[in-house]
Structures are given as C-alpha cells and as structure tokens.
Amino acid sequence: MNTQLLQVLADGEWHSGQALADAAGVSRVTIWKQLQKLQEAGIELEAVTKVGYRIIGGLDLLSDSDVHRGLNGTAKNLMGELQVLQQIDSTNRVCQEAMSERAAPNKALVISAEQQTAGRGRRGKAWVSPYARNMYLSVGWQVQSGAAALQGLSLAIGVAVVRALQDVGVSAAQLKWPNDIVVGRQKLGGILIELTGDMAGPCSVVVGMGLNVNMPEYAQDGIDQAWADVYQQGVKPARAALIAGVLNHVLPLLQGWEQSGFEPWREIWQALDAYRDQPVNILMGDTRVAGIAKGVDATGAIQVETTLGVKSFHGGEVSLRLQSQG
Numbered sequence: 001m002n003t004q005l006l007q008v009l010a011d012g013e014w015h016s017g018q019a020l021a022d023a024a025g026v027s028r029v030t031i032w033k034q035l036q037k038l039q040e041a042g043i044e045l046e047a048v049t050k051v052g053y054r055i056i057g058g059l060d061l062l063s064d065s066d067v068h069r070g071l072n073g074t075a076k077n078l079m080g081e082l083q084v085l086q087q088i089d090s091t092n093r094v095c096q097e098a099m100s101e102r103a104a105p106n107k108a109l110v111i112s113a114e115q116q117t118a119g120r121g122r123r124g125k126a127w128v129s130p131y132a133r134n135m136y137l138s139v140g141w142q143v144q145s146g147a148a149a150l151q152g153l154s155l156a157i158g159v160a161v162v163r164a165l166q167d168v169g170v171s172a173a174q175l176k177w178p179n180d181i182v183v184g185r186q187k188l189g190g191i192l193i194e195l196t197g198d199m200a201g202p203c204s205v206v207v208g209m210g211l212n213v214n215m216p217e218y219a220q221d222g223i224d225q226a227w228a229d230v231y232q233q234g235v236k237p238a239r240a241a242l243i244a245g246v247l248n249h250v251l252p253l254l255q256g257w258e259q260s261g262f263e264p265w266r267e268i269w270q271a272l273d274a275y276r277d278q279p280v281n282i283l284m285g286d287t288r289v290a291g292i293a294k295g296v297d298a299t300g301a302i303q304v305e306t307t308l309g310v311k312s313f314h315g316g317e318v319s320l321r322l323q324s325q326g
C-alpha cells in the first residue's frame with residue numbers, strides 16, 4: 001500500500017495521473033500500478049479519462065500525532081507507546097507480540113491500524129476490518145495479580161467505550177452481555193480480551209476494541225449479523241479523535257483495575273444494558289436456557305430468571321438472543 005499516494009488522494013479531489021506521478025517522482029505507469037493496488041485493497045477510486053483519479057468522499061486517515069493530540073493529561077501520562085500502523089493482520093496479535101518484548105509497568109502499549117487482514121472476533125470469528133473506515137484498537141497492560149483479577153474487565157471496558165461514544169454524540173449506544181456495543185439490536189462494536197504470560201501471576205492483558213465507524217458497502221457482505229456504524233447515528237467524528245477519546249476512558253480504567261475490580265462498574269454497566277428485563281435464551285453448545293435477563297452479578301456473570309429460579313452464567317461460550325429469534 002502506497003501511503004504517500006493515499007495521503008494525496010485523501011482530500012477527495014481530482015488528481016491527474018501526471019500530477020500524481022510528478023509528486024511521487026515516478027512514471028505514470030508506476031502510478032497506475034499503485035492505483036490498482038489501492039483498488040485491490042478495497043479503496044473506491046473513480047477514474048475519468050483526461051481528468052484523473054479521486055477517492056469518492058475522500059479518506060479520513062489516521063496519524064500517531066492526531067491521536068496523541070486528542071489525549072488528555074492522564075492518558076498521556078499512562079501512554080508508554082502508541083503506534084498507528086497501516087495494514088496488518090490483527091492489532092491484538094501485534095500488541096501481544098510487542099507486550100512480550102517491551103511491556104512496562106503502569107504504561108499502556110497501544111496499537112491501532114488502518115486495516116486488519118485477519119481481525120479477530122470472539123469465538124474464533126473474523127472481524128471485518130476495511131481500510132481507513134473503522135476503529136481497530138488494542139491496548140496492552142501489565143497485570144501483577146494474575147488472570148483471576150481480570151474478571152469483569154471486558155464489561156467495564158464496554159462502559160468506557162460507550163462513554164467515549166457519548167462524548168462524540170452517539171447517545172443511543174448500549175451494551176449487550178458479555179461485551180458487545182449495540183444500537184438497538186444492531187452491533188456497533190465488540191471487545192476481545194486476550195492474555196499472555198503466567199495466568200497465576202504477572203501477565204499481560206491485551207484489550208482489543210473494534211468499532212464500526214463508516215462501514216463501506218463493499219465490506220458489508222462479510223458481516224453475518226445485524227450491524228450499525230457511527231456515521232449512521234448522525235455524527236462523523238474524526239477516527240483519530242474517537243480513538244483518543246476511547247483511550248482517555250480506557251487507560252485510567254486499566255490503571256485502577258487491580259484495586260477497583262468490577263464492583264464500581266456494575267451499576268453503570270446495568271444502566272447501559274440493552275437486554276435488561278428482556279426475554280432471552282442463553283445458548284451453551286446444544287443447551288438452551290430460557291428466561292428473563294436480570295443484569296449482572298458482582299463478578300460480571302449474567303443473571304437470568306428461569307422457571308427454576310435466578311441462574312448466573314459465566315464465560316465466553318454463552319450467547320444471548322431474544323426468544324422471538326429462537
């Protein structure tokens with residue numbers, strides 16, 4: 001991917017092949033080949049003979065400095081390393097690798113990217129990650145007291161992401177257990193937490209967050225569930241500002257987590273629960289338990305009122321559906 005060329009075309013204006021070639025100091029044939037590569041990566045280019053090329057609607061590109069500019073003082077202090085990459089397999093994978101090499105206590109290691117070619121979702125699903133449209137963000141943090149201390153963390157992260165969305169004017173965002181960000185019944189984003197190191201002692205947690213911001217039409221076929229994006233909510237925040245906003249909420253949460261745990265987040269999570277008091281099914285393999293969703297307990301487990309009383313469900317294998325959807 002030729003990022004210099006993309007930066008020129010990002011303005012959405014027409015650029016002649018000759019002007020692009022002159023600016024890059026290469027031949028028109030080389031430019032043409034590079035433009036082809038951009039198209040292959042999913043970037044929607046319009047070409048008109050004797051006029052040139054443009055990206056319809058332009059591109060909202062990310063830069064480290066734009067993200068850094070949006071951070072508040074606390075987040076700046078907690079930031080160890082921030083990298084905005086172009087095209088990579090998965091920000092979680094890159095962040096995990098970086099954490100194993102250079103994790104530092106009380107400092108976040110943050111990886112974002114314009115595009116993921118193998119974005120990871122929960123339960124082995126792929127996360128659709130088109131170029132320069134959405135948010136793909138991973139935050140690595142060192143944990144001293146082992147994996148058990150992380151119970152409920154992904155729920156609290158959901159609250160932090162919703163708050164960042166509220167800051168940019170997305171007021172309809174809510175949460176669906178365990179860690180989907182939704183608008184109504186449509187998924188706006190998701191969270192994938194991965195751990196590396198000694199699960200009983202010092203280890204690293206990588207908090208991966210994906211948000212649909214401006215999903216292009218060409219990527220929509222790859223999504224196998226009802227989805228929403230931020231632009232559909234009537235606001236068009238710059239992605240760098242949105243990323244900074246998420247970090248402003250997530251970094252202090254991580255810093256305080258080993259002391260606070262889930263307890264102070266529980267009521268706030270419940271206030272944002274999109275499925276509260278709704279008839280639901282909990283699916284565990286072939287087993288299905290029907291009941292009424294009753295929020296979460298102090299550990300973050302979902303509580304469901306069933307014919308046999310209130311039952312708690314933990315773990316990543318549980319999914320939630322409205323009864324009407326079977």
Ligand code: BTN
Nearest residue numbers: 090092120121122137190208210
């Ligand atoms: C889900 O299935 O709901 C979780 C989706 C998590 C996607 C994000 S995008 C940034 C980070 N890198 C990944 O590969 N996955 C997470």
